Ligand SMILES: Nc1ncnc2c1ncn2[C@@H]1O[C@H](COP(=O)(O)OP(=O)(O)OP(=O)(O)O)[C@@H](O)[C@H]1O
């Protein structure tokens with residue numbers, strides 16, 4: 001029986017999970033979990049990349065202690081952020097978090113050189129203020145000049161472990177620098193930033209075999225002998241692979257720090273409506289495209305929970321929301337004011353005051369405002385996606401940590417009037433493992449992998465409850481009037 005290790009590092013937490021496939025059942029054993037999150041230094045926000053490497057090493061050491069002598073290893077992380085690497089392989093400077101305010105005006109400045117319309121026609125990528133393209137356009141020129149390589153976070157982690165430098169396509173597509181037509185980095189876009197194509201590693205597909213962990217690391221840290229295989233290194237791309245879809249017409253909501261809501265397509269969709277509504281075409285595994293939209297997601301409640309000194313679990317906050325008055329106050333989840341405010345609770349309260357809504361006070365009222373607003377977002381975007389693709393989605397899957405939020409899963413089913421299938425929580429890990437097992441020949445293809453996931457993990461179905469159509473129409477109208485997510 002082969003051993004497969006998945007390292008999945010999201011914005012709020014990371015985990016090292018040991019996967020095995022026994023008689024058609026996929027079994028997971030969590031062997032290490034750690035908190036993630038950016039650190040603030042002099043008004044800027046960075047990731048502690050050295051700590052992430054330490055945590056991966058600790059997870060591998062634990063795997064060895066549990067008896068894993070040989071394995072394959074896949075790594076996935078959040079998107080867009082990058083590491084500058086010098087001619088001697090040294091890291092140059094800090095690793096900025098995408099929530100750093102340095103990009104607040106970057107898009108407006110860059111669009112003086114190239115319109116968003118032209119950019120979208122090239123890349124099909126949604127406008128998020130922190131896309132890698134915008135980050136690099138404002139990065140300190142001194143550091144950029146010293147950079148021989150620009151690696152996205154998971155590619156850099158691969159590099160530190162193996163010495164091999166490659167750029168895996170699913171995550172590379174989130175840079176907004178990959179050209180849909182040439183299927184490579186767009187050299188004209190790079191030139192706008194004063195960058196060369198050879199500063200970015202060669203593109204590779206999920207399943208690419210990177211090679212073994214460097215021997216000196218194996219010896220120094222008593223690690224298992226691991227061969228690194230490129231997962232779909234964008235965590236959302238792995239999450240989509242881990243969706244236990246049955247048919248051909250299905251949508252997903254990868255619910256974690258962000259809610260990524262979309263469909264898996266064989267071709268990109270870059271219509272004028274898709275661009276105007278700010279939908280993206282991130283690349284998926286096996287030549288697919290993840291036509292989706294970023295929704296601010298559980299970041300909102302994560303920050304509120306911290307501001308209550310973590311006095312409540314996420315389950316308790318969902319419970320308190322259940323008892324609060326429905327649709328009393330709503331927020332436009334994707335408004336930039338919620339991207340990284342000094343205090344999320346205050347940002348929510350002041351928005352409600354500014355818009356003449358009742359101001360939420362208690363933890364339950366704040367949580368209810370967040371979850372009502374998220375559910376109305378999901379309702380709006382699923383209907384937009386169905387309109388743009390011409391599909392009536394027969395299956396809707398919520399995966400990731402948010403699939404444990406019973407209140408929000410049920411409310412989403414009620415508003416949409418559709419069944420919602422919730423779980424697995426660790427869909428990202430499962431998608432990471434699926435690529436390894438397919439590369440290893442243990443699983444034939446992604447269809448078989450999804451069938452095995454369906455068979456191996458409990459999936460809870462939320463059936464829609466009756467909703468007053470007048471109330472629904474009223475809330476949809478109110479939400480739409482508050483919603484600012486138009487490209488300025
Ligand atoms: N029992 C629960 N009840 C309600 N919500 C929960 C529960 N467990 C987890 N969550 C939600 O799941 C979120 C974390 O999801 P997940 O672990 O998928 O995120 P992540 O992988 O750390 O981050 P990223 O989204 O960047 O991948 C929490 O912020 C919380 O809102």
Ligand SMILES: C[C@H](O)[C@H](O)[C@@H](O)C(=O)CO
Pocket residue numbers: 010011077078079080098128234235236256257258294
């Ligand atoms: C910054 C990105 O939008 C973010 O990482 C999102 O793509 C994601 O993957 C969240 O897990």
Ligand SMILES: [Mg+2]
Pocket residue numbers: 008009010011235256400428
């Ligand atoms: Mg995650």
